[in-house]
Amino acid sequence: MNTLAILRWLLWRELMLTLRRRSDLVAVLFFFVISVSLFPLGVGAEPSLLRVMGPGVLWVAALLSVMLSLGRLFAADFADGTLEQLLLMPVPLALAVSVKIMAHWLVFGLPLVLLAPLLGLQFGLSWQEAGVLTFSLLLGTPSLSLIGAIGAALTLGVRGAGVLVALLVLPLYVPVLIFGAGAAAASAADISPQGALSLLGALLVLGTAFGPYATAAALRIALD
């Protein structure tokens, strides 16, 4: 098998595995919807306030949802030994890791993006604002998966990994959050969101270029 075929097979395997355990996916999605819905209950249903807060709330909720799903990324493969086989495959580990991260985003990130316009309208965003918000999530959530994978790999098999991942990963999410929510806020203030969106794209390029290598290094350390 050539490299591309192996990677395609790996992507297929990852997608199948997560889609067969649909409860994980549903739980993460419901967490996203519930945590977003709690905000109006907490701060009051003032439409002007909600409209200002909307993009930020959606972004923070997306961040936390992605973080919750990080445990699924490597833990099961680590427990049953698949990860070691992955290491022995005739493809570079960073490439295999990229495919796993891509599958993770397709299953856990993309649904959040698709839900965003609906939730944005609930917060009274205009179509244009909701559109920019959705696009910013589309550009930003892959970065969240890429950065999160580093944290997930570092805490593999460690006691209390769930909380530890939050501690490691959330500070690193700050730039994505700022540019993501900033793009939507800029469009609400009638400023072009192009700058923020370009920066989000730049973060994604940086994350794609370096993230898998850091994750691969962390996995090698964990399996050492």
Added chain:
Amino acid sequence: MGLFGINWYRYAAPQAFYPLAGKMIPWFAAIAVTLGISGLYISLCIAPTDFQQGEVYRIIFVHVPAAWMSMFIYLVMAGWAGIGLALNARLSFMMAQALAPTGAMFTLLALVTGSLWGRPTWGTWWVWDARLTSELILLFLYIGFMALQSAIEDPRRADRAGAVLALVGVVNVPIIYFSVEWWNTLHQGASIGLTRAPAMAAPMLWGVLLMALAFWAYTIVVALMRVRCVIAERAREAHWLNEMREST
């Protein structure tokens, strides 16, 4: 053979570094105390009172050096971590581990003195200013590094995982700083003139510099003491340590 005819690689072994660190500690402690006393004398007695802020501005002599050290220590820590990963040197990892608590302490000190200073001058304990916010995130990065290291039981894995995290963090620090600054200008505008560089009187500048050097020497002392503890802890079953203890 290296510089001054000393084989510096010899000291990469914890066994050889342990006594060397013990010899270096008193010297750096003396430097820290001397610089600290002279810095405090200049900053509390010689430096003139600020015509705008009065005496309260003297917090600067702790605040600014602490903020400098908080960032500098993170860089040094990541540097040790990188050397450790590249050369597979145990001592480098131990140095990174020894520096982290001091870095976190200086970050916290900068935040606390900053908010104490902010209250009388800006009338608020906390502003979501770019520098304050990125300093806060730096504190989270330090805490994450320490939490990861203490959560992993195998010291070899803890060392290397911490090193990867420190390197990822050091790439992110400038990105975080600029993103926070961008966020800041978008959200609140320049309501408080934090970014203007104050024209400092010469004694003030000297006070800040001396205090920064004193903090630097203090950091070396504490890091060396801590690295000795780390070496002793990991080598508690090795006989060289016991022999060294018995001979002194």
